[in-house]
Amino acid sequence: MQKHLLPREHGAYAELGFPLLSGLVLGSPGAAAWLFVAAAILLFVANEPLVVLLGARGKRAQQELAVPARRQLAILGGLGVAAGLAALWLAHPGTRWLALVPAAMACGLVPVVLSRNLKTLPGEVVAAAAFSAMHLPVAAAAGVDGVLLWGPPVMWFIVTVTATLAVHAIKSRVTGAAPWVVPAATWAARLALLAALAAWVWMPGWRTVALAACLPLAGVVVVNRLALSPRKLKHVGWAVVAANALAVTLLASGA
Numbered sequence: 001m002q003k004h005l006l007p008r009e010h011g012a013y014a015e016l017g018f019p020l021l022s023g024l025v026l027g028s029p030g031a032a033a034w035l036f037v038a039a040a041i042l043l044f045v046a047n048e049p050l051v052v053l054l055g056a057r058g059k060r061a062q063q064e065l066a067v068p069a070r071r072q073l074a075i076l077g078g079l080g081v082a083a084g085l086a087a088l089w090l091a092h093p094g095t096r097w098l099a100l101v102p103a104a105m106a107c108g109l110v111p112v113v114l115s116r117n118l119k120t121l122p123g124e125v126v127a128a129a130a131f132s133a134m135h136l137p138v139a140a141a142a143g144v145d146g147v148l149l150w151g152p153p154v155m156w157f158i159v160t161v162t163a164t165l166a167v168h169a170i171k172s173r174v175t176g177a178a179p180w181v182v183p184a185a186t187w188a189a190r191l192a193l194l195a196a197l198a199a200w201v202w203m204p205g206w207r208t209v210a211l212a213a214c215l216p217l218a219g220v221v222v223v224n225r226l227a228l229s230p231r232k233l234k235h236v237g238w239a240v241v242a243a244n245a246l247a248v249t250l251l252a253s254g255a
Contacts, residue, residue, distance in 0.1 A: 004065060005072050007048045008057075009119070011167075011237055015128060015160050016044055018244045019135040022152045025252045027142025032095065035087035036137045040102075042080030049073040051113060087141070095140040102133035121181075124164050132156035151209035152251060159216045159247075162189045163240050166223050170230055186224045193217040208254030215250070216243035 007013070020037050027033070049069035055062045088096050109130060112123040135153045165185035172181045196217055199210035223236055 004061070005049050005052065005069055007045060011164075012044070012127065012131070014237075014241050014244060015156075016040060016131040016134065018248060019132050019153065019156045020138055022156070022248050022251055023135045023138025023142060023144070025248065026139055026148050026152070027144040029138070029142040030090075032087050032090040033138050033141035035083045035090065036099065036134070036141055039080050039084035039087055040134050040138075042076050042083060043106075046073055046076035046080055047113070049076070054113065056113070087137070091137070091141050095137055098140050099137035101136050102130050105130035105133055121164065121168055121178075125161055128157055128160035128164065132160060147205050147209060148251070151206060152212075155209055155213040155247070158192050159213065159220070159240075159244065162192050162217060162220045163223075165189070166220050167233060167236065169224065170228055170233060170236070173227060174230055189217060189220040189224055193221055208251060212247040212250040212254075215247050216240060219243040 020040060023029075024033060024037065029037075049065075049072045051057060052061050052065050052069045053073065084099075088099060091099070105126065108126045109123070112120075112126060132153045135156065136149065139149050139152070162185070165181060165188050168178065169182045169185035172178050193214060196210045196213040199206045200214070203210065219239055223239070228236060
């Protein structure tokens with residue numbers, strides 16, 4: 001596997017990884033759960049050779065990497081589909097229906113990929129929905145139900161969207177493009193944090209998920225407040241990853 005054919009959107013690794021991880025640690029994963037995880041990872045990695053073949057990485061990359069990209073797309077895509085079908089075969093019927101949620105959302109990425117708008121805000125929101133929803137089939141296959149089945153996908157989606165808005169706001173302060181993103185990022189993070197705190201106070205069944213959400217959301221609020229330079233984006237990314245890791249730990253401890 002060539003490093004030039006690995007996904008370049010590094011934040012996407014965490015966006016997919018944490019929902020998969022939460023689905024595993026909150027239950028007792030068997031073969032179906034692990035196969036759902038394998039399918040998600042394989043199809044995620046297969047996305048980059050597809051993007052290269054479509055020319056989204058430039059004409060030069062499209063020409064120079066065409067042969068290995070086709071080979072890698074065929075292998076990873078085939079293995080991903082096979083793993084997904086095996087997971088569906090082994091899963092409970094209810095879990096199969098839940099697997100349709102991320103699959104349907106992933107279909108929304110098709111026009112984004114074809115239009116080569118990979119790094120636009122709408123495209124990143126659709127990707128966040130698809131990645132966050134992967135918690136559902138993995139967790140359900142691992143025997144999770146109730147709040148710990150439905151709460152984490154909502155949490156991951158809100159955290160990812162607010163963090164994405166914060167990143168776009170950092171860039172917008174320098175470029176001047178889309179100035180509306182700066183106040184939108186600020187208020188989205190604040191309102192999301194207030195909603196999580198309200199759920200923690202008034203919704204006892206949701207307290208673990210709400211408290212877990214407060215950790216990364218508070219971090220995003222701080223990032224917006226600091227109005228950091230784009231040179232600090234890598235630090236912002238690692239800070240969000242650390243907060244998400246703490247959120248998973250809290251979810252697991254309350255399971």
